[in-house]
Amino acid sequence: MKINDFLCEQWMTEYETEAIYNMTDTSFQALSLQELLSMEEGFPQDLILDYGEITGKKALKQEILKLYQTGNEENIVCFPGALNANQHVMDALLQAGDHVIAFVPGYQQFYDYPLSLGCEVTCLSFHEEQDWKFSMDEVKESIRKNTKMIVLASPSNPTGTMLTKQEWQQLIELCAKNAIYILCDEVYRGLDIEKTISVSDLYEFGISTSSLSKIFSLPGLRLGWVKAAPFIIDQLVIRRDYTMISTGPLLDHLGWIALKNKEKILERNRAILKANQMTLKSWLQENKEFSVVLNEFSPVVFLKYNMDIPSAALCTQVLKEKGIFFVPGTCFGREYHVRLGLGRDPKQFENGLKLFAKWSKEALKKTYFS
Amino acid sequence: MKINDFLCEQWMTEYETEAIYNMTDTSFQALSLQELLSMEEGFPQDLILDYGEITGKKALKQEILKLYQTGNEENIVCFPGALNANQHVMDALLQAGDHVIAFVPGYQQFYDYPLSLGCEVTCLSFHEEQDWKFSMDEVKESIRKNTKMIVLASPSNPTGTMLTKQEWQQLIELCAKNAIYILCDEVYRGLDIEKTISVSDLYEFGISTSSLSKIFSLPGLRLGWVKAAPFIIDQLVIRRDYTMISTGPLLDHLGWIALKNKEKILERNRAILKANQMTLKSWLQENKEFSVVLNEFSPVVFLKYNMDIPSAALCTQVLKEKGIFFVPGTCFGREYHVRLGLGRDPKQFENGLKLFAKWSKEALKKTYFS
Numbered sequence: 001m002k003i004n005d006f007l008c009e010q011w012m013t014e015y016e017t018e019a020i021y022n023m024t025d026t027s028f029q030a031l032s033l034q035e036l037l038s039m040e041e042g043f044p045q046d047l048i049l050d051y052g053e054i055t056g057k058k059a060l061k062q063e064i065l066k067l068y069q070t071g072n073e074e075n076i077v078c079f080p081g082a083l084n085a086n087q088h089v090m091d092a093l094l095q096a097g098d099h100v101i102a103f104v105p106g107y108q109q110f111y112d113y114p115l116s117l118g119c120e121v122t123c124l125s126f127h128e129e130q131d132w133k134f135s136m137d138e139v140k141e142s143i144r145k146n147t148k149m150i151v152l153a154s155p156s157n158p159t160g161t162m163l164t165k166q167e168w169q170q171l172i173e174l175c176a177k178n179a180i181y182i183l184c185d186e187v188y189r190g191l192d193i194e195k196t197i198s199v200s201d202l203y204e205f206g207i208s209t210s211s212l213s214k215i216f217s218l219p220g221l222r223l224g225w226v227k228a229a230p231f232i233i234d235q236l237v238i239r240r241d242y243t244m245i246s247t248g249p250l251l252d253h254l255g256w257i258a259l260k261n262k263e264k265i266l267e268r269n270r271a272i273l274k275a276n277q278m279t280l281k282s283w284l285q286e287n288k289e290f291s292v293v294l295n296e297f298s299p300v301v302f303l304k305y306n307m308d309i310p311s312a313a314l315c316t317q318v319l320k321e322k323g324i325f326f327v328p329g330t331c332f333g334r335e336y337h338v339r340l341g342l343g344r345d346p347k348q349f350e351n352g353l354k355l356f357a358k359w360s361k362e363a364l365k366k367t368y369f370s
Numbered sequence: 371m372k373i374n375d376f377l378c379e380q381w382m383t384e385y386e387t388e389a390i391y392n393m394t395d396t397s398f399q400a401l402s403l404q405e406l407l408s409m410e411e412g413f414p415q416d417l418i419l420d421y422g423e424i425t426g427k428k429a430l431k432q433e434i435l436k437l438y439q440t441g442n443e444e445n446i447v448c449f450p451g452a453l454n455a456n457q458h459v460m461d462a463l464l465q466a467g468d469h470v471i472a473f474v475p476g477y478q479q480f481y482d483y484p485l486s487l488g489c490e491v492t493c494l495s496f497h498e499e500q501d502w503k504f505s506m507d508e509v510k511e512s513i514r515k516n517t518k519m520i521v522l523a524s525p526s527n528p529t530g531t532m533l534t535k536q537e538w539q540q541l542i543e544l545c546a547k548n549a550i551y552i553l554c555d556e557v558y559r560g561l562d563i564e565k566t567i568s569v570s571d572l573y574e575f576g577i578s579t580s581s582l583s584k585i586f587s588l589p590g591l592r593l594g595w596v597k598a599a600p601f602i603i604d605q606l607v608i609r610r611d612y613t614m615i616s617t618g619p620l621l622d623h624l625g626w627i628a629l630k631n632k633e634k635i636l637e638r639n640r641a642i643l644k645a646n647q648m649t650l651k652s653w654l655q656e657n658k659e660f661s662v663v664l665n666e667f668s669p670v671v672f673l674k675y676n677m678d679i680p681s682a683a684l685c686t687q688v689l690k691e692k693g694i695f696f697v698p699g700t701c702f703g704r705e706y707h708v709r710l711g712l713g714r715d716p717k718q719f720e721n722g723l724k725l726f727a728k729w730s731k732e733a734l735k736k737t738y739f740s
Contacts, residue, residue: 001461001487006611013424013611027420033620034415045404049590050397051583054383080450080592080614087613091371096466096488109612116612117371118466213421220419222450222618241376241383242479242486243457244450248592250403250624 003116006108007331008339015316020323021352026157026188026300028217028269028343036218036254039261044253052249055237056225060252063259064225067190067210069201074230077237078247078255082187082211082224083109088243089183089207089226090149092235094119098148103134105159105302105332107185110151120146123333131293132159132302136170143174150175153185154199158332158339160298162189165197172203181232183207187214187224191270191297200227207232214299214343216258216265223247223255273299275346279353287357292340299343302329304336307364311335317363324356373486376478377701378709385686390693391722396527396558396670398587398639398713406588406624409631414623422619425607426595430622433629434595437560437580439571444600447607448617452557452581452594453479458613459553459577459596460519462605464489468518473504475529475672475702477555480521490516493703501663502529502672506540513544520545523555524569528702528709530668532559535567542573551602553577557584557594561640561667570597577602584669584713586628586635593617593625643669645716649723657727662710669713672699674706677734681705687733694726 016022037043056064056078064076079085086109094100096118102111104123111121122142126132139150150171155162163171175182184199186208199206211224226236247255258265277294280301284290289306303326305314311328315338318324329337342349386392407413426434426448434446449455456479464470466488472481474493481491492512496502509520520541525532533541545552554569556578569576581594596606617625628635647664650671654660659676673696675684681698685708688694699707712719 001465003609003612005608009611009615010608030418030420032415033417033419036419037415045402045407047403047590048400049403049406049588050400051589080454083612084450084614095371113612218419219421219615220417220618220620222614222616222621238375238380239373241379242373242453242483244454244592245379245589246592248590250590251592251621254620 001116004112006112008108008327011327011331015319015325018319018323019325021348021355022325022344023349023352023356024326024339024341025344026339026341027214027219028272028299029345030219031217031265036257039264040257047249047253049248049250051246052252054246056247057249057252057256060256060259063256064227066259067193068198068208068227071200071227075200075227075233077226077233077240078252079224079226080222080244080247081213082185082209085209085211085224085226086183086185087113088236088239089209090114090117092239093181093232094148097146099144099146100148101139101142101150103152103156105329105334105337107153107157108332110153114149114151126156126159126161128293128304132156132161134161136167136174139171140174143178143180147178147180149181149183151183153188155188155295155298155300157188157300158302160293160295160301162295162297163197168197168199168202172206175205176203179205181205181207183209186210188298188300191215191266191273196297198227204229212255212258215269216262217269218258221251221254221258223251269343272346273342276342276349279346279350280342283353283357289360299341301340301342302337303340305338305360307360309363311338314338318356318359322355322359324352324359371486374482376482378478378697381697381701385689385695388689388693389695391718391725392695392714393719393722393726394696394709394711395714396709396711397584397589398642398669399715400589401587401635406627409634410627417619417623419618419620421616422622424616426617427619427622427626430626430629433626434597436629437563438568438578438597441570441597445570445597445603447596447603447610448622449594449596450592450614450617451583452555452579455579455581455594455596456553456555457483458606458609459579460484460487462609463551463602464518467516469514469516471509471512471517471520473522473526475699475704475707477523477527478702480523484519484521496526496529496531498663498674502526502531504531506537506544509541510544513548513550517548517550519551519553521553523558525558525665525668525670527558527670528672530663530665530671532665532668533567538567538569538572542576545575546573549575551575551577553579556580558668558670561585561636561643561669566667568597574599582625582628585639586632587639588628591621591624593621639713642716643712646712646719649716649720650712653723653727659730669711671710671712672707673710675708675730677730679733681708684708688726688729692725692729694722694729
């Protein structure tokens with residue numbers, strides 16, 4: 001199957017190792033193995049490294065379920081990451097010729113993966129002037145007889161868009177009459193679990209994917225999952241036999257430790273987010289050429305700059321000169337923005353932002369961008 | 371994408387937990403986490419659980435390369451298991467309408483996954499009367515203008531078929547003129563690395579996939595890889611951005627420990643295989659209703675029985691009555707066989723075989739199979 005280059009991920013792979021100030025990674029500062037293991041007494045030395053429980057360790061599923069308001073073990077199946085979970089959902093539920101609705105600026109997997117499966121894809125806009133909301137009317141007008149799935153993230157990468165309960169209800173109403181699936185990547189959801197909504201708790205055809213990679217600070221475990229109705233899980237399990245067998249007992253066990261102790265991790269990360277949001281707000285007041293739509297619960301924002309510099313050129317130049325690392329807006333289909341992550345070390349974040357502002361002011365005087 | 375149920379894997383998932391004598395798993399007895407960690411000094415407690423090296427840890431790739439005669443880091447990319455590696459190879463290189471050649475009785479992924487991608491698939495036979503070899507003439511006659519890939523395993527699951535160097539050369543000669551890819555799942559290759567051949571060492575369009583799950587006794591790590599020419603690896607890397615990002619630094623590190631100390635693991639497993647092969651040979655002499663094609667290096671064989679009992683009925687009944695677990699031949703498209711694995715504890719293997727023979731003799735007298 002033909003597929004387009006994944007611009008954001010290729011950019012990350014190509015440049016991330018050069019970063020001194022990584023301002024764009026959307027994971028919260030990663031934990032060490034020791035930090036993780038210290039959360040639970042006893043080292044799992046007797047763990048037999050066989051395939052383990054095929055759809056995911058039961059105790060892990062029980063901890064995953066605590067992130068949701070509804071469901072039981074039959075509603076959960078594990079995958080190596082949320083990206084992988086999204087892939088399986090689209091592989092299992094979509095056929096060539098189906099119509100899919102996604103949103104830009106957004107995560108490229110959501111529109112280019114279904115395109116690679118032979119689907120027709122409509123990309124609607126997140127509107128910056130409306131705090132990066134999408135238009136419910138535009139969704140309504142875009143729904144066709146063959147519309148099979150809406151794919152989005154909430155909070156969304158890179159815009160930070162998060163749907164309210166009312167918006168979810170409106171979207172579900174549009175979808176329910178035609179049994180249109182809503183696949184929602186919820187990797188950025190849950191810092192404050194009581195206040196954030198999962199589509200899988202609201203809608204029979206709503207599919208929530210998530211992982212330990214973002215708000216749980218454990219991208220190195222590569223552990224994700226799907227929560228959905230059993231008739232959807234069953235289809236994923238059939239496909240999974242062709243692609244992975246299991247996530248394995250080691251990752252399942254470590255994931256279980258993380259989720260069992262999630263409040264420690266989330267408390268740390270809420271404090272990081274709050275500190276970085278405050279730093280960002282002060283910085284924006286001092287640097288009027290930048291603006292952003294802030295969402296209380298989103299560790300990712302899309303930073304707009306009012307300078308006549310293409311975003312790819314800006315990003316490569318500031319990385320080269322100062323070691324400041326961003327993913328450019330062009331990787332998400334929108335110029336004059338860079339993706340800013342709010343989950344890294346607050347001191348480093350503050351220093352990076354200050355240096356970036358200083359560099360920007362100097363850079364504007366130079367000629368190499370004009 | 372529609373896909374058929376994966377019969378062997380579904381059978382394993384449904385029944386494996388009921389096994390007292392697991393006679394059919396094709397992995398060598400799995401190691402514990404402690405057994406693995408004890409092979410190398412120092413616990414990796416400082417390991418930061420971030421994404422790690424995107425295409426796989428360099429030190430791990432260096433150890434993987436020692437399993438091959440040619441290549442460098444540019445020839446390797448890591449995946450969560452060989453099954454997953456196979457999936458990525460087929461996703462990246464095949465288009466709907468391409469023609470694929472596979473072999474039966476064989477592993478269902480090799481023919482039903484390309485079918486799910488919209489490919490035309492020809493299944494040729496492994497011929498039991500010719501020691502489960504396939505016919506080179508049949509391959510030649512099956513090649514069409516749109517033939518894009520031949521998919522097989524060597525040693526093959528469940529027949530144990532292993533291509534000689536001469537057979538590889540004949541097959542490659544047939545493929546080279548049309549640049550037909552040969553995807554070879556080599557998870558059962560390497561117990562005696564000097565004496566077993568990788569297609570990736572012989573052919574520019576040859577793609578070797580493998581993992582730690584079978585001969586390295588570590589299915590629980592879910593770590594596999596592809597070795598192929600860089601122009602193929604590049605296409606896999608593009609697709610990987612949509613599906614997984616990385617295998618993560620923890621699995622890469624543990625995999626590195628395993629391969630750095632592979633001789634310890636392989637020595638143990640060669641001894642297990644030899645013991646079980648000897649047990650099997652004696653058992654076959656005493657139980658003439660069974661026969662098998664043995665391959666010195668294959669931990670999987672396809673046990674033929676001369677009894678008028680459908681294989682699925684035989685397998686469910688012997689599991690229910692005696693806790694003896696096999697996958698039936700029907701899961702591989704061939705009746706009157708069961709898959710026998712030679713990698714588990716030798717005492718257990720011997721007891722299981724004896725009990726199975728005893729049960730068979732009694733079962734033949736009963737009426738529930740007739």
